Amino acid sequence: MYQQEQPILTVKSLNKRFGHGCLNCQGVQKEKLVGNYCPFCQTVYACQNISLEIYPAEILGVVGESGSGKSTLLRCLYFDQDISSGEGYIQGYKDGLVNIFNETSQQKRYIRNHLFGMVYQNPYLGLRMNFSSVGNIAEKLIGAGSRNVDFMAGRARELLKKVNIPDYRMKEAPENFSGGMQQRVQIAKALSNNPPILLLDEVTTGLDLSVQANVLDLIKRIQRDLKISMIVVSHDLGVIRMLADRTIVMLNGRIIEQGLTDQVLEDPQHAYTQQLVYSLL
């Protein structure tokens, strides 16, 4: 018989709002929101009551239109933004007993540097454009405690090779690279500290088809070889279909549907998901 498996990351009732809220939008009267927006106090409820679990070596897809709160969710998990309320537990951190969102900023930096890797839609957020590519990776390694220059250079080379950046360009700054190459340097950087959890935010958006295919193959290979758990945010259902085991659908900051990826795409339950699936070309 099968042993009960433990999630590697658990998020419970995560809320993120931008603004202070008012009597109109707080508590019982929440239905007076327009989408995720309070017309009285201009507060935006970007993530509302988000609960999810990710299991080892699993890819969780997150779909939804722009403004649905997908990126905010990832940024909250990566501590780029403070949350309004909620809980998060990581299996490999203090035995999964401590709410990571309540930790000190020092501890949060530790989690970020050791347990998470992040790839942003916009490479400018994830890379220092005028540092060398090797330097970019070394930066993340230093954050994770490395001090040995030879080790860091070797690790950077190994990773850049893995993401198909040629030897003779490794010392170049990403600002000289094409969008697809920048994205691959970002992935190499995110992988450098061997994180158990990788967060990917619209990584293929804006890339042309063949480059997109390269990046997707790379992600799939990483997942297969390194058994990393991933959250893949995308508004592209094709990307989700190809990568994700399970999928979450977001609308106005809420999870409106979740299920096995093939089930969400073939038998969507919510009106919005149905519309989304019918919109597939």
Place this chain on the structure above:
Amino acid sequence: MREIIKIANLGKFFELHNLGKRIKGCQDISFDLYEGEFIGITGRSGSGKSTILKCIYRTYIPKEGNIWYNSRLYGVIDLAQATERQLIHLRKKEIGYVSQFLNVMPRTTAREIVEQAVLDMGYDPEYAEEEARNMLTHFELDKELWDTYPNTFSGGEKLRLSIAGAMVKRPRLLLLDEPTASLDNESKEKVKILLRKLKAEGTSMIGIFHDLEFMEGICDREFSMRTGKFVLDNTAVL
């Protein structure tokens, strides 16, 4: 003989919110599948045959009834209520699904597809490589094609690859969704030989076929469907 699947009053409809309509899939489906048995389901297109298979595989969420499955991983489990993670594990290790459409990752070679199926079961790469080689040979897929992408394959080649990927896992339960629909007679015969072999090895199967001739001599029982219901319960051995 023991039941491997016990379906009770399975019903499925599709609520189309945007159109304000409800489409019927299947209603009141009840039957048992015994270990090592092969059940065939026939009926015109649109009669709800695939809906039953997709409910069992949980590509569709059943709306009514239970699908009791005697699993190795979890014991007896209701597939209609099982969690997504349980289903992911069951799909990797116990339940196979073959349709006429090969549904795989783009830019993955035939060999990788079959190997991956074995790796998913938790075996090591050497064993996966050997099993993949055996299976592709067994299915008489041209050696030239092993390391190419299946998008250029003919319908028959794709199907044989698809069945190879499902068979290499030696699933306990195999769901066949019109796998022979687009095949020539020679390919059909090959598939039939393979299905017989699987059956002899103990795999229980539920298959949908248009081709009554094909079902002869391989199905133990046959159900016929019309408008989402079973109309004829032919339990005699064909």
